[in-house]
Amino acid sequence: MRGLISFYKIWFGIIAFGFVLFLFSSNSGREITWNSAEQLIIEVTAPLQKLINQSINSTRGFWYNYFDLINVRQDNKHLHSEIDALKMENSRYRDLLATHKRMQELLKFTNSIKPPVIAAQVTGLDPTGWFKSIIIDKGKNAGISLNMPVVNADGVVGKIVSISPNYAKVLLVIDQNSSVDCLVQRTRDRGMVKGLSAVISKMDYVVKRSDVVADDIIITSGLGGIFPKGLPVGKVLNVKDVQGKLFKDIRIIPAVDFSKLEEVLVILKEDTSLNYHLEKE
Amino acid sequence: MFIWFLGLIIVLIKGKWASLIVPNQFAPDFTAILIAYLFLYYGPAAAGMFAFGQGLVMDIYSGGLYGLFTLLYLCVYAGIYLGRRLFNFLVPKGQALIVSLSVLLEKLLFIIILTIFSEGIIFSCSFLWISVVSAISSGLIAPVIFSLLSRQKVIPV
Numbered sequence: 001m002r003g004l005i006s007f008y009k010i011w012f013g014i015i016a017f018g019f020v021l022f023l024f025s026s027n028s029g030r031e032i033t034w035n036s037a038e039q040l041i042i043e044v045t046a047p048l049q050k051l052i053n054q055s056i057n058s059t060r061g062f063w064y065n066y067f068d069l070i071n072v073r074q075d076n077k078h079l080h081s082e083i084d085a086l087k088m089e090n091s092r093y094r095d096l097l098a099t100h101k102r103m104q105e106l107l108k109f110t111n112s113i114k115p116p117v118i119a120a121q122v123t124g125l126d127p128t129g130w131f132k133s134i135i136i137d138k139g140k141n142a143g144i145s146l147n148m149p150v151v152n153a154d155g156v157v158g159k160i161v162s163i164s165p166n167y168a169k170v171l172l173v174i175d176q177n178s179s180v181d182c183l184v185q186r187t188r189d190r191g192m193v194k195g196l197s198a199v200i201s202k203m204d205y206v207v208k209r210s211d212v213v214a215d216d217i218i219i220t221s222g223l224g225g226i227f228p229k230g231l232p233v234g235k236v237l238n239v240k241d242v243q244g245k246l247f248k249d250i251r252i253i254p255a256v257d258f259s260k261l262e263e264v265l266v267i268l269k270e271d272t273s274l275n276y277h278l279e280k281e
Numbered sequence: 282m283f284i285w286f287l288g289l290i291i292v293l294i295k296g297k298w299a300s301l302i303v304p305n306q307f308a309p310d311f312t313a314i315l316i317a318y319l320f321l322y323y324g325p326a327a328a329g330m331f332a333f334g335q336g337l338v339m340d341i342y343s344g345g346l347y348g349l350f351t352l353l354y355l356c357v358y359a360g361i362y363l364g365r366r367l368f369n370f371l372v373p374k375g376q377a378l379i380v381s382l383s384v385l386l387e388k389l390l391f392i393i394i395l396t397i398f399s400e401g402i403i404f405s406c407s408f409l410w411i412s413v414v415s416a417i418s419s420g421l422i423a424p425v426i427f428s429l430l431s432r433q434k435v436i437p438v
Binding site: 017034041129131161171175 | 308326333337341351355395
């Protein structure tokens, strides 16, 4: 009987180890999405996560609203004086508005040729703390597919790496495994933005002769095949010329505040790089 | 079943909790503590299954390598398995030591695997200290959680 138990233990160990090796090997060299079993787990557990998330948000909202009420009287006085100043400023902006309207007409034309977007809510964050990914409440059923770019009003958020019928996993641009082909808006120097931490990213492969300086805006180049050109990625924090290295050492503050990410937009564009790989296969 | 549900809830709220209170790297590893609890009160088979299942769920929700956390939690299980031969798992001191060492083993393995498989990740000395803090806090909190949970089931296996 004892021998039989240890026999089962050994087999359990071998199967578990084999499964882990299988998981590792299935992940190497190419991007994969969730398989059917994993999709089932996500579809069952993600609604629970969504519920918990909403409860936490509501409690936090209630708590903050309570503290806001305490300061409301003081704020009221302060706001009245601010209104007078703003009235003056308002007349100046009326002139600018006329110019803006003309520009908006031009922008409408540009927007009409861009791909459609779909709004999604963030239901969960990466549970490990080491990797930077989020789960959103839109999946295949909403028309989302692999490698679609995810943005918000501030800039690039990440790309879709796994999908199930109603949920998707987004790898954030601040993850250390993420890289985005970018441009420095002012100088047009190209480089690769990679994640370092939640608040700092780095831009690699920017040649030393470029004159990138702090506060320069970094935008997507559109060359990676995933992100459309011109989306804000971040702002240069500092630039260093390290001796003996070919490229500049550039640190970037991401345009998006990832600690307050609640809603995102998925750009419903076809992934050209994926089609290329499929055709090749 | 309750422990499985508790483990699942921990995985689901971990990311949100980390963004609100304390970074996950510093926090005690509650999944590892639950594995140790199951090992003590329900036996190695239940703990092994739990470690495997929770690791798998963690892998699905995480943006890291597939299979990484399944392997790591199986290592926690192996650490507890070996640790109970060296220390007395029935007393709080032994429980704290075994859980701490198992979590430390998990963190070290995590650093080694990511250094090998993930080019982009660079670990500094602070990562090691963070791991030590997490391991010690897990060990210290483990006997408390054991005593809270064992109100349902008192006799260790």
